[in-house]
Amino acid sequence: MFESVTLSKAGCLKGELRPPPDKSISHRAVFISSIANGTSYVKNFLSARDPEATLNAFKALGVDITERKNELVIVGRDLKGLKEPADVIDCMNSGTTMRLLLGVLSGCSFFSVLTGDSSLRNRPMARVTQPLRLMKAEFMGREDGRYPPIAVKGGKLTGITYKMPISSAQVKSSLLLAGLNAEGRTTVIESVKSRDHTERMLKTFGANISVDGLRIKIDGTNKLTGSEITVPGDISSAAFFLAGAALVAGSEVVVKSVGLNKTRTGFLDALNNMGANAAVHIDGDHRDEPQGDICVKYIDGLKAITLGRSDIPALIDEFPILCVLGLRAHGVTEVRGAEELRVKESDRIKAMVGELRKMGAVIEEYPDGVAIEGPQELHGAAVESHGDHRIAMALSIASLIAKGQTIISGISSVEISYPGFFENLRRLIV
Numbered sequence: 408m409f410e411s412v413t414l415s416k417a418g419c420l421k422g423e424l425r426p427p428p429d430k431s432i433s434h435r436a437v438f439i440s441s442i443a444n445g446t447s448y449v450k451n452f453l454s455a456r457d458p459e460a461t462l463n464a465f466k467a468l469g470v471d472i473t474e475r476k477n478e479l480v481i482v483g484r485d486l487k488g489l490k491e492p493a494d495v496i497d498c499m500n501s502g503t504t505m506r507l508l509l510g511v512l513s514g515c516s517f518f519s520v521l522t523g524d525s526s527l528r529n530r531p532m533a534r535v536t537q538p539l540r541l542m543k544a545e546f547m548g549r550e551d552g553r554y555p556p557i558a559v560k561g562g563k564l565t566g567i568t569y570k571m572p573i574s575s576a577q578v579k580s581s582l583l584l585a586g587l588n589a590e591g592r593t594t595v596i597e598s599v600k601s602r603d604h605t606e607r608m609l610k611t612f613g614a615n616i617s618v619d620g621l622r623i624k625i626d627g628t629n630k631l632t633g634s635e636i637t638v639p640g641d642i643s644s645a646a647f648f649l650a651g652a653a654l655v656a657g658s659e660v661v662v663k664s665v666g667l668n669k670t671r672t673g674f675l676d677a678l679n680n681m682g683a684n685a686a687v688h689i690d691g692d693h694r695d696e697p698q699g700d701i702c703v704k705y706i707d708g709l710k711a712i713t714l715g716r717s718d719i720p721a722l723i724d725e726f727p728i729l730c731v732l733g734l735r736a737h738g739v740t741e742v743r744g745a746e747e748l749r750v751k752e753s754d755r756i757k758a759m760v761g762e763l764r765k766m767g768a769v770i771e772e773y774p775d776g777v778a779i780e781g782p783q784e785l786h787g788a789a790v791e792s793h794g795d796h797r798i799a800m801a802l803s804i805a806s807l808i809a810k811g812q813t814i815i816s817g818i819s820s821v822e823i824s825y826p827g828f829f830e831n832l833r834r835l836i837v
């Protein structure tokens with residue numbers, strides 16, 4: 408793929424598309440199938456760099472995975488059957504791979520080392536190593552296990568009750584996966600509910616897990632049984648085109664077969680609160696994860712919205728594209744309580760503020776968010792992705808409403824979650 412792309416103001420976006428399979432659910436399908444007993448079939452798996460890091464990790468741990476056309480066949484080895492990897496496991500750019508693996512490997516009685524690219528090596532891991540140590544896991548790593556590379560000496564774990572100081576599905580999932588292999592019961596208490604794909608999938612595989620509001624309990628005596636998973640489309644990838652339709656005059660876009668799990672649809676609520684009527688049609692025949700089609704038509708006059716801490720988990724990955732919507736909405740759009748964005752694949756607050764300012768935007772930056780008074784006009788500029796897929800895609804949509812040409816560099820990062828992004832964008836531009 409080329410490293411940069413030049414985009415100009417678009418006439419409008421029209422048509423239908425199928426977004427790529429959900430990244431979070433694809434990771435979990437490999438994790439849970441690999442530690443189950445028996446064969447699992449994963450349909451519509453996301454073939455992109457992040458989930459591939461998870462696939463390669465489990466292959467290195469001895470799991471037999473066959474990649475057929477649009478289906479993975481995974482012969483689970485049970486948690487006890489994973490084998491010591493012969494080399495360091497490279498989680499590449501994927502925080503989900505590393506954090507969930509730390510939970511799994513904590514309970515495996517062998518030695519392993521996890522590393523990643525320069526972005527991942529600077530992302531905080533104490534949020535998982537600290538509670539896992541309370542379960543008696545042993546780690547060595549940079550800054551005492553705060554940053555990768557991290558070495559794990561797995562062994563016997565003890566269940567704990569843990570109140571999470573931050574809302575994070577990665578931390579929750581890591582602890583639940585460790586809890587599967589611990590003596591006694593593990594209880595995780597969330598501050599704000601985060602995406603619950605792990606809980607749902609563990610149930611599908613027969614785990615003894617119970618969810619009561621923000622409190623999730625799992626027993627260490629669990630045996631998982633192989634199952635069949637069909638991954639829905641990724642709402643976080645669809646968000647770019649839904650926003651594009653709301654922003655570019657005359658547009659109408661239908662996104663098909665998108666995951667509509669309530670812990671992920673905060674962006675649709677935000678769009679609707681801005682006045683962009685996102686029409687949702689839910690499919691009747693989904694099993695564990697709801698899915699359906701979404702249609703967004705351009706309307707003149709988006710309205711500003713205010714988002715606070717309790718709103719963030721359900722739209723955490725949609726912040727970059729929300730900033731672009733805020734630029735066009737009438738009034739002050741404010742996002743607060745979102746300091747977690749500073750430790751994503753890039754510092755997403757700094758990256759969006761800096762790049763959109765290059766395009767003429769006036770944005771106020773806070774430690775935990777932004778304020779944007781709209782509507783504002785943008786002009787084309789040379790901007791960069793900071794190696795972050797979601798920044799690359801958000802800037803691409805911004806360039807469709809900017810005067811003149813925008814050159815975006817670092818676009819190969821879209822391969823992390825949405826390899827066909829630019830093909831889909833070109834197809835929809837009229």
Ligand code: S3P
Pocket residue numbers: 430431432434503574575576577578580601602723724747
């Ligand atoms: C993810 C959870 C979120 C999200 C990330 C994927 C997951 O991170 O930002 O892209 O698959 O569990 P946190 O759990 O750290 O908020």
